[in-house]
Amino acid sequence: MTRFIFITGGVVSSLGKGLASAALGALLQARGYKVRLRKLDPYLNVDPGTMSPYQHGEVYVTDDGAETDLDLGHYERFTGVAARRSDNVTTGQIYMDVITRERRGDYLGATIQVIPHVTDAIKQFVRSDLEDEDFILCEIGGTVGDIEALPFLEAIRQLGNELGRDSSMFLHLTLLPYIPTAGELKTKPTQHSVKELQSLGIQPDMLLCRSERFIPAEQRRKIAMFCNIRPENVISALDVPSIYEVPLSYHAEGMDTEVLRHFHMLEADKAPNLERWTDIHHTVMNPEGRVRIAVVGKYTSLLDSYKSLAEALSHGGIANGVKVELEWIDSQIFEEEDTALQSLEDVHGILVPGGFGERGSEGKINAVKFARERQVPYFGICFGMQMACIEVARNLAGVDGAGSTEFGPCQHPIVGLMTEWRKGNQTETRSDDADLGGTMRLGAFECDLSDDTMVREIYEDGRISERHRHRYEVNINYKTQLESVGLRFSGMSPDGVLPEIIELPQGMHPWFVGVQFHPELKSKPFDPHPLFKSFVAAAVKQSRLV
Ligand code: GLN
Numbered sequence: 001m002t003r004f005i006f007i008t009g010g011v012v013s014s015l016g017k018g019l020a021s022a023a024l025g026a027l028l029q030a031r032g033y034k035v036r037l038r039k040l041d042p043y044l045n046v047d048p049g050t051m052s053p054y055q056h057g058e059v060y061v062t063d064d065g066a067e068t069d070l071d072l073g074h075y076e077r078f079t080g081v082a083a084r085r086s087d088n089v090t091t092g093q094i095y096m097d098v099i100t101r102e103r104r105g106d107y108l109g110a111t112i113q114v115i116p117h118v119t120d121a122i123k124q125f126v127r128s129d130l131e132d133e134d135f136i137l138c139e140i141g142g143t144v145g146d147i148e149a150l151p152f153l154e155a156i157r158q159l160g161n162e163l164g165r166d167s168s169m170f171l172h173l174t175l176l177p178y179i180p181t182a183g184e185l186k187t188k189p190t191q192h193s194v195k196e197l198q199s200l201g202i203q204p205d206m207l208l209c210r211s212e213r214f215i216p217a218e219q220r221r222k223i224a225m226f227c228n229i230r231p232e233n234v235i236s237a238l239d240v241p242s243i244y245e246v247p248l249s250y251h252a253e254g255m256d257t258e259v260l261r262h263f264h265m266l267e268a269d270k271a272p273n274l275e276r277w278t279d280i281h282h283t284v285m286n287p288e289g290r291v292r293i294a295v296v297g298k299y300t301s302l303l304d305s306y307k308s309l310a311e312a313l314s315h316g317g318i319a320n321g322v323k324v325e326l327e328w329i330d331s332q333i334f335e336e337e338d339t340a341l342q343s344l345e346d347v348h349g350i351l352v353p354g355g356f357g358e359r360g361s362e363g364k365i366n367a368v369k370f371a372r373e374r375q376v377p378y379f380g381i382c383f384g385m386q387m388a389c390i391e392v393a394r395n396l397a398g399v400d401g402a403g404s405t406e407f408g409p410c411q412h413p414i415v416g417l418m419t420e421w422r423k424g425n426q427t428e429t430r431s432d433d434a435d436l437g438g439t440m441r442l443g444a445f446e447c448d449l450s451d452d453t454m455v456r457e458i459y460e461d462g463r464i465s466e467r468h469r470h471r472y473e474v475n476i477n478y479k480t481q482l483e484s485v486g487l488r489f490s491g492m493s494p495d496g497v498l499p500e501i502i503e504l505p506q507g508m509h510p511w512f513v514g515v516q517f518h519p520e521l522k523s524k525p526f527d528p529h530p531l532f533k534s535f536v537a538a539a540v541k542q543s544r545l546v
Helices: 017-030 071-079 091-104 114-127 150-163 190-200 217-227 243-252 255-262 275-286 302-322 338-344 361-373 383-395 454-459 476-483 530-545
Strands: 001-010 034-043 088-090 135-141 168-175 204-209 233-239 290-295 323-331 350-354 378-381 403-404 412-417 420-423 426-429 443-449 463-470 471-475 486-493 499-503 512-515
Touching: 001 034, 001 150, 017 034, 017 071, 017 088, 017 135, 017 168, 017 243, 017 255, 017 275, 034 071, 088 091, 091 150, 114 150, 135 150, 150 168, 150 350, 168 190, 168 255, 168 471, 190 204, 204 217, 204 255, 217 233, 233 243, 243 255, 243 275, 275 499, 290 302, 290 361, 290 530, 302 323, 302 530, 323 338, 338 361, 350 361, 350 383, 350 530, 361 378, 361 383, 378 383, 383 403, 383 412, 383 471, 383 476, 383 499, 383 512, 403 512, 412 476, 412 486, 443 499, 454 486, 454 499, 454 530, 471 476, 471 499, 476 486, 476 499, 499 530
Parallel strands: 001 135, 001 168, 034 088, 034 135, 168 204, 204 233, 290 323, 290 350, 350 378, 378 512, 403 412
Antiparallel strands: 412 471, 420 426, 443 463, 443 486, 486 499, 499 512
8 A cells, every 4th residue: 555645844945845755765765665755846847957057956867867856866865766757747747738638628628727627637646657655755845835836735635635644644844943032942933834734724744843953842742732733743853964864863753653653554563774874874974084076067156056966976975984075166267267276276086067058168178177187086077078078179189179069169069969869779869949948868878888998997887877968969070089199988878879988098197087977866875876986086095195
């Protein structure tokens, strides 16, 4: 039997609902249950693919090529369950689906309304594509009280009624602000938020209260009484130093125990196996050293735009028993000030992440040049690989006018638009003038690694699969020329047409790798991605030299 846990948020946004859901998923998994996590997003975009990372943070890509909310990254990192297209839906998608059906005449002349048609489509989505999971955790984006969220809240209210209390549970995340002048945690905003939820017909079964301090028993009783729930189900979610401590802290608060009690599953249950999380927590809290890595990008002022990247780097740190300190640098500074490159002198690794557009690209190329010439470990991801190829073309192979057609026509398109590629037995195409929301190479693609290369050794495998999200490709026509100056095309698409990985051999550079895909999307704290593990290991070596 599949049970559904609906997670809503109140009081303010940014309380970490995604993380809370992911941590609960991890706890239920640690009890031996099969879980899946889903996110319902109230905004009207069909997917977050065309949204600016400044507004919405990173776009997380699944194996099956969906561009999704970054919370799916948390879900995957905490549970290891690969997210799918069917795990994230937006109001835009729901409406598109309903309107498409209306145009097709599927509703046989009925008047199409939010209730029941839109809410039915939402309910259908929540219950679709299941595989005998014990628990589906379904997070509703936004905050209770938002106009946009109403159809979703109505849909989960109906689902709760249809499924019954034994198969459904409502968890509400709130904030208990601490008022220093009163010396108290205040419960009123939580009470109001729960009232708002109750006015929509939803009675939460559990409250997860974010607070910077421990919630005294008195306050807990008060919340329980006013909000109509058992005091044991008022769970305090204290701020913790590392996100990977969250499952441990929730468990200590009794969260998983009370969730299972709600579903009458406690008696038959065993204690959870939390070894994975205690080990990670121990390593994170007791690093044996530190390395500094410069991330030279564009969206450096909103760190959510590089969420998975920052996590993957920290996983690389966990694998090497060190703390990875990140320095976020806006690449434009390397275009404007010659002396700016000095800021890279004392870092132990340089990473150019994914990116779009011309702004700051020359600065990134300057950072690659610095890393290559000064023998600093370099990791180029997607755009970072493309910039590395342009740098090598210009400065090692002497190709003047080497560039990317992403920035307009250029004399030597080292990076250009591929109009066609193979995926398995199928040919997929894209064109220059197609809609922005449908022209990228998206999702998992296989890649063959050449023998006697660094990446072959790092992956300990000859064929890998990684996730992509980009329009442009390194131009195969320049392969011979770039190889003649030492660059190796160590990973290629199985048909040999698309360069997937480039590297400089060990004799030329200690660690210089560019990948066309996004390895950060598959890294997990308990299973760090081999490239991040190796890159951080190279940075550790570098730190002993600097
Ligand atoms: N802008 C580049 C492209 O579209 C790189 C994209 C990325 O880094 N994700 O190919």
